[in-house]
Amino acid sequence: MGYKTIIEDNIDILVAGAGLGGTGAAFEARYWGKNKKIVIAEKANINRSGAVAQGLYAINCYMGTRFGENNPEDHVRYARIDLMGMVREDLLFDMARHVDSAVHQFEEWGMPIMRDPKSGSYLREGRWQIMIHGESYKPLVAEAAKKSADKVFNRICVTHLLMDESKENRVAGAVGFNVRTGDYHVFKSKAVVVGAGGASNIFKPRSVGEGAGRVWYAPWSSGSAYGLMIGAGAKMTQMENRIVLARFKDGYGPVGAYFLHLKTYTQNCDGEEYESKWFPALEEMVGKAYLDTDQSHVSHRPIPTCLRNHAFINEVASGKGPIHMVTMEAFQDPHLEEIGWHNFLGMTVGQAVLWAATDVNPKYENPELTTSEPYVMGSHATGCGAWCSGPEDISPDEYFWGYNRMTTVEGLFGAGDAVGGTPHAFSSGSFTEGRLAAKAACQYIDDGKAQGIRVSDEQINRRKEEIYKPMEHYKIYRNDIVAGSVNPNYINPRQGLDRLQKLMDEYAGGVTVNYMTNEKLLHIGLKKMKTLEEDLEKVAAENVHELLRAWELKHRHLSSEAVIHHTLFRKETRWPGYYYRGDAMKVDDDNWHVLTVSHRDPQTGDYTMEKAPLYHLVGDIEDKELAELHAAAKEA
Amino acid sequence: MPTFVYMTRCDGCGHCVDICPSDIMHIDPTYRRAYNIEPNMCWECYSCVKACPHHAIDVRGYADFAPLGHSVRVIRDEEKGVIAWRIKSRNGETDLNLLAPITTKPWGQHVPQLANQPEPSQEMRASQLLYNEPKYIRMDDGDIHTLESNGLEMKEGVYH
Numbered sequence: 001m002g003y004k005t006i007i008e009d010n011i012d013i014l015v016a017g018a019g020l021g022g023t024g025a026a027f028e029a030r031y032w033g034k035n036k037k038i039v040i041a042e043k044a045n046i047n048r049s050g051a052v053a054q055g056l057y058a059i060n061c062y063m064g065t066r067f068g069e070n071n072p073e074d075h076v077r078y079a080r081i082d083l084m085g086m087v088r089e090d091l092l093f094d095m096a097r098h099v100d101s102a103v104h105q106f107e108e109w110g111m112p113i114m115r116d117p118k119s120g121s122y123l124r125e126g127r128w129q130i131m132i133h134g135e136s137y138k139p140l141v142a143e144a145a146k147k148s149a150d151k152v153f154n155r156i157c158v159t160h161l162l163m164d165e166s167k168e169n170r171v172a173g174a175v176g177f178n179v180r181t182g183d184y185h186v187f188k189s190k191a192v193v194v195g196a197g198g199a200s201n202i203f204k205p206r207s208v209g210e211g212a213g214r215v216w217y218a219p220w221s222s223g224s225a226y227g228l229m230i231g232a233g234a235k236m237t238q239m240e241n242r243i244v245l246a247r248f249k250d251g252y253g254p255v256g257a258y259f260l261h262l263k264t265y266t267q268n269c270d271g272e273e274y275e276s277k278w279f280p281a282l283e284e285m286v287g288k289a290y291l292d293t294d295q296s297h298v299s300h301r302p303i304p305t306c307l308r309n310h311a312f313i314n315e316v317a318s319g320k321g322p323i324h325m326v327t328m329e330a331f332q333d334p335h336l337e338e339i340g341w342h343n344f345l346g347m348t349v350g351q352a353v354l355w356a357a358t359d360v361n362p363k364y365e366n367p368e369l370t371t372s373e374p375y376v377m378g379s380h381a382t383g384c385g386a387w388c389s390g391p392e393d394i395s396p397d398e399y400f401w402g403y404n405r406m407t408t409v410e411g412l413f414g415a416g417d418a419v420g421g422t423p424h425a426f427s428s429g430s431f432t433e434g435r436l437a438a439k440a441a442c443q444y445i446d447d448g449k450a451q452g453i454r455v456s457d458e459q460i461n462r463r464k465e466e467i468y469k470p471m472e473h474y475k476i477y478r479n480d481i482v483a484g485s486v487n488p489n490y491i492n493p494r495q496g497l498d499r500l501q502k503l504m505d506e507y508a509g510g511v512t513v514n515y516m517t518n519e520k521l522l523h524i525g526l527k528k529m530k531t532l533e534e535d536l537e538k539v540a541a542e543n544v545h546e547l548l549r550a551w552e553l554k555h556r557h558l559s560s561e562a563v564i565h566h567t568l569f570r571k572e573t574r575w576p577g578y579y580y581r582g583d584a585m586k587v588d589d590d591n592w593h594v595l596t597v598s599h600r601d602p603q604t605g606d607y608t609m610e611k612a613p614l615y616h617l618v619g620d621i622e623d624k625e626l627a628e629l630h631a632a633a634k635e636a
Numbered sequence: 637m638p639t640f641v642y643m644t645r646c647d648g649c650g651h652c653v654d655i656c657p658s659d660i661m662h663i664d665p666t667y668r669r670a671y672n673i674e675p676n677m678c679w680e681c682y683s684c685v686k687a688c689p690h691h692a693i694d695v696r697g698y699a700d701f702a703p704l705g706h707s708v709r710v711i712r713d714e715e716k717g718v719i720a721w722r723i724k725s726r727n728g729e730t731d732l733n734l735l736a737p738i739t740t741k742p743w744g745q746h747v748p749q750l751a752n753q754p755e756p757s758q759e760m761r762a763s764q765l766l767y768n769e770p771k772y773i774r775m776d777d778g779d780i781h782t783l784e785s786n787g788l789e790m791k792e793g794v795y796h
């Protein structure tokens with residue numbers, strides 16, 4: 001194959017994938033590494049890549065400490081409640097204490113953030129969310145990254161990390177290919193920050209046919225962050241913690257602003273509130289610690305997202321669907337009506353298209369909601385990702401091995417969806433994590449930890465051969481058949497993706513089985529996953545574009561395999577509404593109040609699973625309430 | 637929803653090819669104009685629509701659930717810093733013009749060049765601070781939040 005090999009040498013910090021996490025990393029790295037060589041390798045065009053390509057209408061993670069609104073520990077407490085306890089509180093606290101500075105910088109750079117005319121603080125959509133005109137969110141953060149980076153390589157699909165051959169378990173850069181020219185790119189780097197995002201399209205989507213790209217998380221979120229890090233032998237955490245979303249049907253339009261700002265609410269086909277009737281039985285399943293039906297309206301404790309999904313799923317299964325979002329009241333106010341539409345145009349245009357196509361006018365008709373297929377990611381209301389070190393001033397020993405956001409592979413850092421145990425980071429938190437990772441990566445290099453890295457030509461050539469194998473395979477076997485896509489010697493990437501999605505759906509708890517799985521099913525799933533892996537050695541790519549799809553598929557496969565292993569390991573139903581272990585339908589705090597950690601041996605592909613301790617650094621009671629209690633106690 | 641390109645408007649400039657995050661806008665070798673090669677991997681993100689200088693790209697809702705006859709058009713103007721949308725429903729009853737700002741400042745000029753910032757001190761390197769902090773991160777403009785400053789203690793890990 002006549003593709004050139006292009007080597008970029010002497011890089012200090014390579015950013016692999018520049019979405020919100022990656023742009024944050026590239027930007028900040030320049031400050032701490034004035035003379036360092038900072039390079040970005042991005043699969044698409046950095047100006048419109050990743051989950052924020054079409055913009056956002058809200059920043060979902062902002063404390064407002066400056067305005068006296070929230071403290072970092074309030075956010076930790078919130079995320080912990082929402083994730084049924086399973087979070088890395090050190091990483092969350094760290095993200096939350098820095099996130100405001102990122103948001104204020106966005107405003108200084110020109111992002112239109114709405115303000116509350118009375119208080120002067122940012123206009124709140126909810127306790128943690130602020131409203132923005134964020135159509136150009138991604139071009140804006142891309143600008144910051146481009147100003148800091150020495151070089152930006154767009155259209156590079158990073159396929160593998162390079163490993164140091166002089167010291168075991170140390171990263172040495174990455175390799176990939178140019179999605180346009182087909183050229184082979186080698187990046188030799190002292191440290192790598194992976195910001196390659198979460199995974200959509202690993203479970204069969206509800207959408208079919210032409211609409212299959214209409215997924216909630218972007219179809220280009222290929223699980224590459226996980227594929228790259230798992231492939232390099234980094235430990236992963238909470239990969240079982242996939243997320244299911246209640247969204248507007250078919251268009252996947254966001255509901256946050258509708259619930260929080262427009263004050264719309266949901267009801268079943270009979271126009272009834274339905275959530276509370278499912279809660280007593282659910283309380284039995286999860287225990288009073290997670291859902292207290294008597295206390296919840298008094299305590300204002302938020303009800304975890306998964307548990308609200310559970311009520312939704314059960315209501316529909318009992319024949320009381322569809323669930324409607326009651327918009328007809330709010331939309332009578334023309335101002336709110338406008339916000340309702342802007343909310344879609346700013347981040348999910350397809351929902352506006354769908355309503356226009358189906359003549360839905362939310363002023364006169366309450367639109368339908370539905371629960372989505374599961375997604376694997378780590379920055380929304382879920383925490384899949386790599387097992388990373390926390391910052392030294394907060395992290396307990398088991399969570400700390402030298403450098404903030406460094407994975408268990410030396411010199412390999414993560415940000416955003418790549419980092420596990422940090423749900424509710426969203427866009428701003430992901431950017432912040434990138435900044436934290438970059439500072440730590442500079443420190444890692446300055447401490448001399450990246451000295452003596454050696455990468456042999458053998459490794460570089462071996463990867464090259466591996467990368468182009470799907471194209472070679474196509475060339476060899478294409479002419480065995482007359483025409484068409486049915487070939488006994490290969491499958492194409494789409495066929496492979498369909499197989500993966502069907503398998504994950506049916507065995508790992510997708511939509512068609514109502515999110516249900518169990519040990520037996522998962523074992524069958526794993527077996528099928530292995531044979532799919534064998535077939536992926538025979539995936540065929542007709543051209544460079546298909547080669548991109550082939551490698552996305554391989555990354556999705558690695559992510560999915562980790563999901564099954566983790567789901568098998570955690571023998572309980574921790575998040576009813578995200579998925580159910582039919583053979584262990586309850587929350588089991590006696591055995592599973594822990595984080596799950598996996599390791600895949602890069603040589604053998606074998607998995608080992610372990611439990612990691614869960615540290616609760618933050619007390620249960622809100623600071624404000626605590627102060628009131630103290631005051632009351634003093635008076636008494 | 638998936639994009640398509642009007643034959644008479646496209647001049648093959650390739651802006652859409654350059655921007656599509658899904659790598660699915662390609663130039664047709666025969667007609668030398670762009671088209672969507674993989675509609676079922678399109679996120680209707682409108683990145684290509686916004687980028688097309690000739691407004692040659694439009695979107696037709698996914699065939700499997702969106703009836704024909706609607707339109708959502710957009711013009712994005714970086715100079716003026718605004719984006720304008722027009723939504724027309726199938727039955728014509730909804731016809732909305734919506735305008736939103738996309739920036740408050742001239743494009744890109746207010747993003748700092750960190751290479752020109754003063755070198756951070758050793759003390760700052762050793763601290764938990766990031767660039768431009770502690771500005772904005774707490775009410776009293778003091779130092780960064782720590783467990784101690786927030787009155788928190790390290791607790792035993794729960795390990796069953």
Ligand SMILES: Cc1cc2nc3c(=O)[nH]c(=O)nc-3n(C[C@H](O)[C@H](O)[C@H](O)COP(=O)(O)OP(=O)(O)OC[C@H]3O[C@@H](n4cnc5c(N)ncnc54)[C@H](O)[C@@H]3O)c2cc1C
Pocket residue numbers: 016017018019020021022041042043044049050051052056057058059060061156157158159176195196197198216217218220221222224225254347348379380415416417418425426427428430
């Ligand atoms: C519909 C929707 C609505 C949302 N709403 C909000 C909201 O209102 N507020 C909010 O704050 N957050 C919101 N989010 C969440 C937010 O977008 C994510 O939390 C954030 O973008 C995650 O950042 P990331 O850097 O991990 O991933 P991404 O931003 O997705 O970046 C990943 C990057 O890696 C690149 N990449 C992938 N694979 C490779 C590879 N193999 N090689 C090289 N590069 C690669 C991608 O092209 C991309 O640029 C929303 C997300 C979605 C999808």
Ligand code: SF4
Pocket residue numbers: 641645646647648649650651652653669670687688689690691692693
């Ligand atoms: S940007 Fe517009 S004019 Fe240019 S190739 Fe694409 S569709 Fe054609």
Ligand code: SF4
Pocket residue numbers: 638639655656657658659660661672677678679680681682683684685
């Ligand atoms: S709408 Fe987005 S995904 Fe679809 S072709 Fe255009 S840029 Fe690509």
